[in-house]
Structure formats: C-alpha cells, structure tokens
Amino acid sequence: MATQTTTTTKPGRKILKLDSSNGQAYREISTAAPRAATAEEIPVIDISKITSPELEDRMSIALQIKSAAENSGFFYIKNHGVEEQTISNAKAAAIKFMAEPMELKQKIARNKQKYWNGYCGPEGSQANKTESKDYKEGFGWQYSPDFDPLYDHLPKPIPLSSIPADIREFIRAEHHIWDGTLTVPGFKEDAIAYYRSMINLARRLTKVFALALDLKEDYFDALTTYPGADLAFNYYNPVGPEVGGVSGDEVMSHEVGLGSHTDLQCFTILWQDMIGGLLILNRTGEWIKATPIEGTFVVNIGDFLMRMTNDKWLSTVHRVEVNRSAEPRISMPLFFGFNFNEVIGVLPSCVSEENPAKYEPLRVGDWNYSGLATEKTL
Numbered sequence: 001m002a003t004q005t006t007t008t009t010k011p012g013r014k015i016l017k018l019d020s021s022n023g024q025a026y027r028e029i030s031t032a033a034p035r036a037a038t039a040e041e042i043p044v045i046d047i048s049k050i051t052s053p054e055l056e057d058r059m060s061i062a063l064q065i066k067s068a069a070e071n072s073g074f075f076y077i078k079n080h081g082v083e084e085q086t087i088s089n090a091k092a093a094a095i096k097f098m099a100e101p102m103e104l105k106q107k108i109a110r111n112k113q114k115y116w117n118g119y120c121g122p123e124g125s126q127a128n129k130t131e132s133k134d135y136k137e138g139f140g141w142q143y144s145p146d147f148d149p150l151y152d153h154l155p156k157p158i159p160l161s162s163i164p165a166d167i168r169e170f171i172r173a174e175h176h177i178w179d180g181t182l183t184v185p186g187f188k189e190d191a192i193a194y195y196r197s198m199i200n201l202a203r204r205l206t207k208v209f210a211l212a213l214d215l216k217e218d219y220f221d222a223l224t225t226y227p228g229a230d231l232a233f234n235y236y237n238p239v240g241p242e243v244g245g246v247s248g249d250e251v252m253s254h255e256v257g258l259g260s261h262t263d264l265q266c267f268t269i270l271w272q273d274m275i276g277g278l279l280i281l282n283r284t285g286e287w288i289k290a291t292p293i294e295g296t297f298v299v300n301i302g303d304f305l306m307r308m309t310n311d312k313w314l315s316t317v318h319r320v321e322v323n324r325s326a327e328p329r330i331s332m333p334l335f336f337g338f339n340f341n342e343v344i345g346v347l348p349s350c351v352s353e354e355n356p357a358k359y360e361p362l363r364v365g366d367w368n369y370s371g372l373a374t375e376k377t378l
C-alpha cells in the first residue's frame with residue numbers, strides 16, 4: 001500500500017519556499033502580521049569614526065557589526081558620510097525617469113540586454129516564484145571601472161584590453177542603456193554620483209568587516225579592485241485603494257512589492273525613503289519591519305559572505321510589502337561583492353578543528369552567474 005506523505009504545519013505557521021544559492025530551501029514561518037523590530041534585532045550603528053586614526057574606534061564599529069551580522073544579518077548605519085544632496089539628487093533622478101512614457105523606458109528594457117542593465121517594467125520580475133510578481137519598476141546597472149573612483153586618474157573610457165583578461169570577461173556594463181535616459185537631463189550624472197559615493201562607502205565597510213572577522217584590515221582590498229558593484233533604483237508604485245477589498249485573485253496578483261529572497265553577493269547597502277515596507281525574517285520565522293530611519297542606510301549580509309564565514313554571518317531572507325501609501329516608494333541598493341575572477345573559500349578565521357569548512361573554494365563569477373543567480377536579485 002502506498003504511503004501518503006502530507007506536510008502539516010502548526011496553527012499560525014506556514015511553509016515558505018525559497019531559491020537559496022545552495023538549491024531550494026524551505027522555512028517554517030509565522031502567519032502573523034509583521035511587527036516592529038527591536039533595537040537589538042536591527043541595531044543602528046554609528047560609523048562616524050570609521051576612518052579614525054585610533055584602532056580602538058574602528059574596532060568598536062567592527063564589534064557592533066560582527067554582533068549584528070551574527071544575530072540578524074541586518075543593521076542600519078548612520079553618519080555614513082554620503083552627502084544628503086547626492087542621495088536626494090539620485091532619488092529625484094529615479095522619480096523623473098520612472099515618469100517617462102513606457103515606450104521610452106521599454107527601449108532600454110533589461111530583458112532586451114545581455115546582462116543585468118536597464119529598465120525592468122511593472123511586474124517584470126519575480127524574486128520568489130511561489131509569491132506574486134514583484135509590484136515595482138526598476139532601473140539597474142552593473143560595474144564599470146569607468147565609474148569607479150579608484151580609476152579616476154585614468155583617461156575614459158578605460159579600454160577593456162587594459163583590464164586583466166580573467167577580470168575582463170566579467171565586466172558586464174552596457175553603456176548604451178544610458179542613451180535611453182537622455183530625455184531626463186542630468187539622470188546619468190546624478191545616478192553615477194550616488195554610485196561612486198556608495199562604492200567608496202562599501203570599500204570603507206570592507207575594512208571594518210575584515211577587523212570584525214579577525215583579519216588584517218586591508219585583507220579585502222585586493223579582492224575589490226574590480227568589485228561586483230551593481231546598483232538598482234527600485235520604484236514601488238502605490239498599489240491603489242482598490243486592492244485589499246477586492247477578490248482573492250486580484251489581491252494575490254499584487255501580493256508583494258518584492259518577493260522573499262536573500263541577496264546573492266557579499267553585502268548590500270540600501271537607501272530607502274520614509275514610506276516603509278521592507279521586512280526581514282528572523283530566526284524564529286517572524287516577519288519584522290526594517291522601519292525607515294532618517295539619515296541611515298540599511299546594510300545586510302549576502303549569500304557569498306555567509307558562505308565565506310562558514311555560515312557565521314547570516315544572509316537573511318527579506319521581502320518588500322506592496323506599497324499601500326499614496327506616494328511611490330523608492331529604494332536604492334548597492335549590491336557589493338568581490339572581484340569575479342577570485343577563487344574564494346571559507347575564511348581562515350572562520351574555521352577551527354571543531355568547526356571545519358563547510359564549503360569548497362569557488363570562483364566568485366561562477367557563483368554570481370550560475371543559472372540560479374541570474375534569476376535572483378543581485
């Protein structure tokens with residue numbers, strides 16, 4: 001007689017299916033409404049002394065980051081040094097671009113490009129296949145040394161032939177997408193000014209990350225000379241008052257602003273406006289709110305850094321609710337990772353006799369461009 005297997009969950013719990021970088025994963029989660037996070041769950045870390053000449057100051061930041069990375073994988077940073085004007089210019093540019101006619105935006109649609117560059121229309125992505133399509137628009141671009149402050153001294157455009165061959169194959173910028181934004185004067189300038197500030201901030205963070213992981217402070221410098229550094233403007237259209245009271249099917253089609261996922265690379269630094277909607281899944285399977293805090297970025301650990309730390313640092317599942325406010329919601333994440341040609345295993349400081357490496361060394365580019373990765377949020 002055939003045995004029947006049924007999946008039962010306790011009352012108030014359900015199963016969330018996820019495409020993790022190690023294959024499919026299942027989490028038992030709460031069905032309760034999201035609640036506010038406590039200051040311990042998502043701490044606010046003041047990084048004003050990140051470049052202090054005193055090691056003690058830098059170490060104090062590193063220890064706070066370590067604790068947050070091990071606990072929830074999410075934290076806010078304040079006094080981060082990115083100019084408010086640079087942020088508001090980028091935000092204004094994103095809003096103006098999204099207001100352009102659809103035919104114009106579709107000319108530089110991401111699905112018409114070879115790589116992850118250009119515009120993605122409403123419900124043009126689905127971060128989690130078991131949830132609805134993502135109720136948002138987006139514009140994104142991938143790393144180019146032409147925009148990297150590290151190469152300001154070189155004449156532009158930097159010829160690809162001058163970049164080491166094993167890195168060159170992973171440079172995935174498609175500069176022609178910017179031509180499609182020329183109807184918004186200053187768009188490219190404002191977007192790139194923000195991108196450059198964010199790359200600088202990401203590189204500064206890698207130094208305190210190194211301290212937090214008992215490594216030499218410059219350990220990651222050589223790994224970030226041509227980093228994975230992809231930027232997105234996420235634009236969450238208001239879902240409109242009709243949703244909520246309408247038929248089940250319609251609600252389902254607008255279930256998420258961005259589906260439940262983890263980020264793929266090492267870490268993400270995200271600016272969000274004050275509307276809110278970002279939720280993170282804690283260890284006990286409750287959704288908690290990463291409520292916007294003026295003057296901060298949200299930082300979260302990604303899958304590759306979790307792997308490198310032998311799972312000590314957590315790449316935490318998160319999602320974005322549909323935007324039920326009257327205004328569009330904007331977020332501007334930078335997804336940051338190491339040079340794609342590097343083969344990286346578990347960090348020496350994260351293994352011991354009792355805790356051997358769980359993962360084999362792997363080329364960063366192979367991780368980022370595996371079939372799964374291209375489906376996922378960078």
Ligand SMILES: O=C(O)CCC(=O)C(=O)O
Nearest residue numbers: 234272278320331333377
């Ligand atoms: O918009 C947000 O708050 C989060 C965006 C995000 O998780 C992503 O783009 O990977």
Ligand SMILES: [Fe+2]
Nearest residue numbers: 262263318377
């Ligand atoms: Fe994300």
